[in-house]
Amino acid sequence: MIARVLRASFWSDWRRKLFAVLNVALGTALATALLNLTLDVGDKMNEELRGFGANLVIVPRSDELPLRLGGVDFNPLARRGGVPLDRLRLLKEIFWRNHVMAFAPFLEERVSAAGGAVDLVGTWFDRAYPVLGDETFRTGLRSLNPWWHVEGAWPEDGEVESALVGARVAEKLGVAAGDPLTVRLPGQDRDARLAVRGVVRTGDGEDDRIFVPLELAQRIRGGAGLVDLVQVSALTAPDNELARQARHNREELTTRELDVWYCSPYVDAIAFQVEEVIPGVQVKPIRRISESEGVVVRKIQLLMAVVTAVALSCSGLGVFSLMTAMIASRRQEIALTKAIGASNRLLMLLFLGEMTLAGVVGGLVGYVAGVGICQLISVQLFASWAAVKPGVIPVVVLLAVAVSLGGSLVPVRLILRVEPSLVLAGE
Amino acid sequence: MSVICLENVVKQYGEVRALDGVNLTVERGEWLAIMGPSGSGKTTLLNLLGCLDVPTSGNVIIDGRKVAGLDTDGLTALRRETIGSIFQQFHLVPYLSALENVMLAQYFHSMADAAEAARALEAVGMGERLHHKPSQLSGGEQQRVCIARALVNYPAILLADEPTGNLDRANEEVVLELIRGFHQRGQTVILVTHNPEIARCADRMSVMSYGKLRACADASPAGPAATGDECAPRP
Ligand SMILES: Nc1ncnc2c1ncn2[C@@H]1O[C@H](COP(=O)(O)OP(=O)(O)OP(=O)(O)O)[C@@H](O)[C@H]1O
Ligand SMILES: [Mg+2]
Numbered sequence: 001m002i003a004r005v006l007r008a009s010f011w012s013d014w015r016r017k018l019f020a021v022l023n024v025a026l027g028t029a030l031a032t033a034l035l036n037l038t039l040d041v042g043d044k045m046n047e048e049l050r051g052f053g054a055n056l057v058i059v060p061r062s063d064e065l066p067l068r069l070g071g072v073d074f075n076p077l078a079r080r081g082g083v084p085l086d087r088l089r090l091l092k093e094i095f096w097r098n099h100v101m102a103f104a105p106f107l108e109e110r111v112s113a114a115g116g117a118v119d120l121v122g123t124w125f126d127r128a129y130p131v132l133g134d135e136t137f138r139t140g141l142r143s144l145n146p147w148w149h150v151e152g153a154w155p156e157d158g159e160v161e162s163a164l165v166g167a168r169v170a171e172k173l174g175v176a177a178g179d180p181l182t183v184r185l186p187g188q189d190r191d192a193r194l195a196v197r198g199v200v201r202t203g204d205g206e207d208d209r210i211f212v213p214l215e216l217a218q219r220i221r222g223g224a225g226l227v228d229l230v231q232v233s234a235l236t237a238p239d240n241e242l243a244r245q246a247r248h249n250r251e252e253l254t255t256r257e258l259d260v261w262y263c264s265p266y267v268d269a270i271a272f273q274v275e276e277v278i279p280g281v282q283v284k285p286i287r288r289i290s291e292s293e294g295v296v297v298r299k300i301q302l303l304m305a306v307v308t309a310v311a312l313s314c315s316g317l318g319v320f321s322l323m324t325a326m327i328a329s330r331r332q333e334i335a336l337t338k339a340i341g342a343s344n345r346l347l348m349l350l351f352l353g354e355m356t357l358a359g360v361v362g363g364l365v366g367y368v369a370g371v372g373i374c375q376l377i378s379v380q381l382f383a384s385w386a387a388v389k390p391g392v393i394p395v396v397v398l399l400a401v402a403v404s405l406g407g408s409l410v411p412v413r414l415i416l417r418v419e420p421s422l423v424l425a426g427e
Numbered sequence: 428m429s430v431i432c433l434e435n436v437v438k439q440y441g442e443v444r445a446l447d448g449v450n451l452t453v454e455r456g457e458w459l460a461i462m463g464p465s466g467s468g469k470t471t472l473l474n475l476l477g478c479l480d481v482p483t484s485g486n487v488i489i490d491g492r493k494v495a496g497l498d499t500d501g502l503t504a505l506r507r508e509t510i511g512s513i514f515q516q517f518h519l520v521p522y523l524s525a526l527e528n529v530m531l532a533q534y535f536h537s538m539a540d541a542a543e544a545a546r547a548l549e550a551v552g553m554g555e556r557l558h559h560k561p562s563q564l565s566g567g568e569q570q571r572v573c574i575a576r577a578l579v580n581y582p583a584i585l586l587a588d589e590p591t592g593n594l595d596r597a598n599e600e601v602v603l604e605l606i607r608g609f610h611q612r613g614q615t616v617i618l619v620t621h622n623p624e625i626a627r628c629a630d631r632m633s634v635m636s637y638g639k640l641r642a643c644a645d646a647s648p649a650g651p652a653a654t655g656d657e658c659a660p661r662p
Pocket of ligand 1: 422440441443444445463464465466467468469470471472
């Protein structure tokens with residue numbers, strides 16, 4: 001029954017309480033969105049940065065590396081090393097197979113075209129490559145570099161004499177998508193007539209190359225199923241202290257640390273596992289990306305923490321002013337309840353209790369709104385849904401209650417200053 | 428054993444000396460009426476008796492307890508345990524029903540008991556109006572709810588500051604009857620009024636004037652109570 005009285009008291013000022021709830025909800029919504037994004041941003045950034053190319057290259061071990069300078073083989077009689085093409089399947093069978101997003105083999109030959117030398121690179125463009133557990137897996141240059149800007153179309157892997165021409169080569173030779181391009185293949189007394197399907201511009205070394213299906217390059221090389229190198233794009237965890245330690249001195253790690261390292265998707269750990277399954281190769285992380293990733297992610301997380309703190313402080317200030325107004329407007333009532341025997345402590349507890357409730361409700365509303373905002377941001381920035389972490393709920397509700405109570409603690413002391421005699425005298 | 432004892436009490440509001448050396452002793456079970464012109468200090472005196480305020484100087488002893496030694500919580504506790512108050516402006520919580528207003532006082536005192544609160548309202552003839560809000564009640568009915576609220580915790584002392592000031596004759600009679608009933612059960616009543624007829628219902632009468640309290644011989648059958656040794660606080 002007394003619960004009804006307390007409830008009536010709660011609802012008597014429902015407008016201000018609604019504002020308090022909204023106020024807390026707003027702050028927590030932002031906090032939730034940022035918290036969720038922060039937890040998610042590591043994965044997301046990784047995925048995003050993966051868009052900027054490979055982060056691992058597989059090359060033959062150095063003692064088996066052919067001595068080649070500028071495409072001219074200075075060691076043609078030596079046993080030609082290479083990466084065994086048929087072993088690439090194992091990339092999708094190691095422990096971290098689901099983190100291996102794409103890969104493409106490369107076989108480079110120097111050819112002449114229109115009297116000049118140009119590098120011809122055999123590769124996969126978008127090859128259907130059924131693997132264990134994923135019959136529809138496709139891989140190649142295209143999934144490795146989804147952001148490449150191609151004028152015209154990507155060549156088909158099945159059409160052996162088609163080509164994707166780098167922008168500078170295309171300019172030099174005066175070809176565009178749809179033109180034919182004649183190249184003279186070394187060691188073969190005939191010209192190959194390639195159909196230029198597209199022109200790619202990356203602003204990097206690719207602009208000076210001609211990409212063709214792997215089979216054409218193999219035909220030139222007379223290859224025995226070996227390629228020069230393989231680029232791999234893998235989702236990796238940003239390097240942390242353990243990853244750095246492992247890189248500099250893996251022997252000094254304890255067995256436990258080594259286990260943790262091995263079972264974490266650090267770029268080195270993945271490289272290590274690839275080396276384990278493909279003999280005669282060396283896997284080099286392209287550190288540039290994976291290192292800066294960690295720094296960027298950490299900076300973003302710090303920024304988000306600061307923004308969250310500011311948002312919550314603003315909510316706290318809002319609660320502060322609402323609470324002040326609420327007590328001012330209920331002075332008469334507070335004075336009366338004091339006159340009929342309510343102690344200061346009880347009244348303060350009642351007000352704080354109401355604000356706790358407002359905090360919980362605001363926290364839950366804010367959480368729902370925050371997840372929505374987070375998804376919006378995620379879709380905008382990363383074009384994918386953020387993973388919702390339910391573990392965030394208690395944290396968020398606690399934060400909301402802390403904000404609500406924090407903002408109320410000072411104004412609630414105004415209750416102490418309400419003199420029952422003055423207010424009853426009818427000011 | 429006197430239930431209220433004031434010795435040379437002064438209450439100063441800045442320049443204004445609202446109470447100027449008041450001495451007063453009230454015995455348990457007595458009904459005292461206080462009259463006097465507006466601004467003479469009657470409400471100020473009741474505030475001190477009701478532990479809503481503390482004197483600038485002098486001693487106030489309520490139910491054997493010295494008010495001077497108490498902090499805010501102590502004053503609240505003393506008020507809660509011994510005092511019931513009714514006011515000229517009824518002062519009910521507007522969003523609570525009659526029953527809930529009474530229960531609020533129970534809640535602050537000890538624990539809310541709906542049945543007992545309803546009985547208190549029945550005792551003042553408000554049994555039919557338990558669930559009405561103050562705005563749905565007439566002035567006389569609101570004052571009766573206030574009386575029920577003041578009496579529900581069985582206070583030793585009832586303080587009434589012009590309880591009939593806003594009421595017509597009929598309601599005045601009802602309120603007076605309720606106070607009389609309370610008094611007849613042996614409780615102490617201090618009643619401030621402008622109406623000499625009401626004052627005559629009391630055992631004795633005092634007049635407030637310029638912050639000084641003066642016994643008024645004509646009203647009381649018992650005559651003014653002696654002041655003196657009974658004032659010593661309970662050990
Ligand atoms: N809080 C206060 N601050 C300053 N002066 C006050 C205060 N309360 C009362 N006074 C002054 O003290 C004097 C006594 O006031 P009080 O309210 O006790 O008069 P009263 O006898 O109850 O008058 P009325 O019959 O009009 O209710 C008045 O001059 C009043 O202005
Ligand atoms: Mg008055």
